[in-house]
Amino acid sequence: MLSIVETPKIQYSEGAGNTVFLPPAMYRLKKSLGQHFLRDENICRKIVDALQEKSFSNLLEVGPGGGALTKYLLEIKGISFLAVELDQEKVAYLENTYPSIKGKLIHQSFLDIEPPFITCFTVVGNFPYNISTQILFKILDWGNQVECVIGMFQKEVAQRIAASAGSKVYGVISVLLQAFYRVEYLFDVTPESFNPPPKVMSGVIRLVPREDIPEMRSKKAFFLLVKTAFNQRRKTLRNAVRGLFAPEILADPFFNQRAEQLTVADFAALTFKMNG
Secondary structure, three states: EEEEEEOOOOOEEEEEHOOOOOOOOOOEEEEEHOOOEEOOOOHHHHHHHOOOOOOEEEEEEOOOOOOOOOOOOOOOOEEEEEEEEHHHHHHHHHHHHHHOOOOOOOOHHHHOOOOOOOOOEEEEEEOOOOHHHHHHHHHHHHHHHHEEEEEEEEEEHHHHOOOOOOOOOOHHHHHHHHHOOOEEEEEEEEEHHEOOOOOOOOEEEEEEEEEOOOOOOOHHHHHHHHHHHHHHHOHHHHHOHHOOOOHHHHHHHHHHHHHOOOHHHHHHHHHOOOOO
């Protein structure tokens, strides 16, 4: 279902066949794209304040939507700014409402773009909740070219990303991201801060690349081990990853543990004992 969002003092009308004629100052919220637009100015300012705690030269906003955060980002001096937005209607709305953004919008899905800057850049956004974890894995693929990420997620997802070993919500995404990034949970965001309000709380986190990435046989081996271990997280590690190690290795009492008990460093060290 589409809901119409209208800026003050702007009227719209419905023509024949219930076609809605949208003036430039209006846009529609599309649930199919996971759109929940931020409307709380205090939260916008908190995100921008957190963003500016670390210096940067290049900034990419993911999913600017109605521009609640964008209008503040466009005011940051001395940086190169780009935003990626899939929805053509929002592109038109942003260009009409914020003329200075013309030429700075990438009209594609974030999941389809190449790194938009040649040098390092920072990523910020109220990430579409339906692809938020995919966004993070794409950022992970870009490596150290991304020098900082500040993103809004469903609180449950944000907590999983930031969770420590031993936590009930510690899992695949926790380990894979924490191997390469320092993760900091910044603050909660209530449903009332959005239009339309989501049914869940949200949370803002910051990711900064680690300088001390643990040694591992390869990124491919590390990913395989972590995903296999958590695929059967209720089983002991020995039973969950049986196909990845020789029997004499699996005999070690270390494998009596479950996946959520292992630290990122534990998983990285184990990759050197894997078959082949």
